[in-house]
Amino acid sequence: MLIGKVIGNVVATRKHVSHENQKILYVQILNLDGSGRSNPILALDAVDAGVGDRVLVTQEGWSAMTSVGKPFSPIDMAVVGVIDSVELAP
Secondary structure, three states: OEEEEEEEEEOOOOOOHHHOOOOEEEEEEEOOOOOEOOOOEEEEEOOOOOOOOEEEEEOOHHHHHHHOOOOOOOOOOEEEEEOOOOOOOO
């Protein structure tokens, strides 16, 4: 699981049939301090997240596929939660 911030939506005029009617999000993966980490990724949205939301991203295929209700489809990342707050133990 990763923490990320939705920085955009992706519009695809052609996509795999299993991705039809699925929203694709452009997500910047974050470090725990909120700074950006690596390059942004694409993930299917399972929770109706929007631009600016901090989100929980799964990067394991089976978890991603089943979270969007599309088992056995070519999905490897999905947004599975919207994060309200993060507290780090001292």
